[in-house]
Amino acid sequence: MLKPVKMKEEQYFFSEGKKIHFVGIGGVGMSALAQMARWQGSTVSGSDRFFDRGELLDLKDCLEGEGIIIFPQDGSGISDAALVVSSAAVESDIPDLIEAKRLSIPLMSRGEYLLRLAEGKRTLAVAGTNGKSTTTAILSWILEKCGYDPTFIIGAAIRGERRGWGNGRLGESEWFCFEADESDGILPRYQPSFGIINNISPDHLEIEELREVFSSFAANCREGLVINRDCPESRTLPIENSRIVTFSVESPSICQARSVKISGEKSLFELSGENFIIPLPGRHNLYNGLAAIAAASLTGLSLSRIAEALIDFPGIKRRLEIVHSAPDLIVIDDYSHNPAKITAALAAAHLMGGRITAIYQPHGFGPLRRFHREIAEAFSESILPGDRLFLLPVYYAGGTVQPGYGSEELAGEIRAGGSVMSVSDRAEIFSCIDRRPAGREVILVMGARDPSLSELARNIVARTIFDSE
Structure with missing residues (x-):
């Protein structure tokens, strides 16, 4: 188990009782971080334009039920905050951020906050253009079902009855699984224990910039890297990392699915003598599942335990x-x-x-x-x-x-x-x-x-x- 990182002076905002205000708390990534902060003992507040417009009221009710105080996005929730965390989707001229700057309250991006949250943990960072949320959810589900008691942050909510909104969990172990987005510029700064690159295609960034960003991320994965050999960009990515595990359906790889059958309900396949069922529709979800299986195996889990854990994965909201x-x-x-x-x-x-x-x-x-x-x-x-x-x-x-x-x-x-x-x-x-x-x-x-x-x-x-x- 990794030793916890000693809290530095600038990390005082993680101390119990300090108030953290989340601007854009209605975003699925921000709400997960806000819940995590609350569960860790911080006083938490937040604001969002959707709440001000009378939208996302079910999420608002859920956050308030967790003890998070929701303010209008008019600067009124800022005054007693020790830290303000802002979503990238929020403009810099909204009242909350103007007030935070006026009061000289420290500002931090969502990605920066997640980066600090991961310190001292044994981390699994899921990156790639598409499928991050589903892969992170599947991997987190496997670890939880297999008794690893992980902490996780997901960009979507796992379906079914869970604590809070379902997009985060605070565990007591060293394991921390999270979605690592390339859009906020933080990805090359992550140094996860294990990393996953699902696939690479233009989205937030141009392909040349993506190659540089993902190469830097790959080099920083300390204990292992999982990569998709069926993705041309992933396969040819210049990587300085000797601990690579590949997955695929078509190309030869370490974790190549065989005897594949894909339907509108699930995927069935064989991997190294073990039969798997991924209870999600579509070929893309077969790849998401393979990435999670490969990463879970790197943590020491057997394929038989992983296969058993996957059978009742419920899926995540708004993903088919x-x-x-x-x-x-x-x-x-x-x-x-x-x-x-x-x-x-x-x-x-x-x-x-x-x-x-x-x-x-x-x-x-x-x-x-x-x-x-x-x-x-x-x-x-x-x-x-x-x-x-x-x-x-x-x-x-x-x-x-x-x-x-x-x-x-x-x-x-x-x-x-x-x-x-x-x-x-x-x-x-x-x-x-x-x-x-x-x-x-x-x-x-x-x-x-x-x-x-x-x-x-x-x-x-x-x-x-x-x-x-």
Whole structure:
């Protein structure tokens, strides 16, 4: 077991009783950190524009139930804070941050706080462009089921009854599993015991910068690195680390899945003589599971124990989350927003059979301007004859971003086998989805950042069930 790091003077804010204020606490990563701080004994408060608008009230109630004080985002919660932690999604000119600077209260980013939280722990850091949340959740689940009593921070909530929101856990052991995001500039500074690189593709950063960032991260993994040999960018990444464990389906690797069977419910495969079931749909989740299995094996767990722990993994919220399943209709709530995620989600939906009705909301004008060609190509390849795609207006969360290229322009770029329609609002979608096919239909709601998309998926369920009665 690693010895705990002696608390430095600048780490006083982790001491019990000190107040920490989280700006943007409604974000799934921020809420996990806020709960962790509260469970560790700190006084915790927070603010979020979603709460001010009357949104995400179930999360607000949950945080308050954990003893976290929620303030309006008007600077009123700052005065007695020892530290202010801010989400990268928050603009620098909001009242909370202005007030913190005026009072000379230390400011820290979410990534910096996570970096400090990991000190003195035996860490497993899950990195890569896609699949981080699911892989972190699977790995954390395995460690918990196998008695490792881990601490974990996840960018999504594990389904089922758990303490708090389900996106974090405070364990008493040395093990700490967390999602290591490349978007905030902290990734090269992590020095985890074990690291995972799921895959690499353009998203927050350009590919040249990603290669540099992930190479630095890989070199810093002290006890081992898990890497995907089926990903061209991961496979050719210049890595200075001799302790590498590879996983794959197609390419030869240390952890190569064989006898693979993928359905709309689960993946079955054999690995080194052990049979595995990953109870999640889609080929991409097979890769997420393989990454977690490889990392778990590095901690000393046998493949048989890992396989047993995986059987009842419940999945995580908003990752191909089935909110309704009947013989004639499946409704899915999903976080997909970039080209790779869109392609993976639609491929999984097609495994469930029947016509696909995809509803996609671009999550910002900036990302859409940057990736509209790739997004159009993903839909062109994945919306098959008989399928339907409805494009909602671009989501605007507030701030200084300039509107521009929108959903109508995106619709004009898509050359799909099925129908593509840009709609003006959600009411227009309801009038269209009332026209149901004779066989099974899969309705897939996709998009990031907007918490009301989950509500949309559930409203679709309520509408279709009501109309069928």
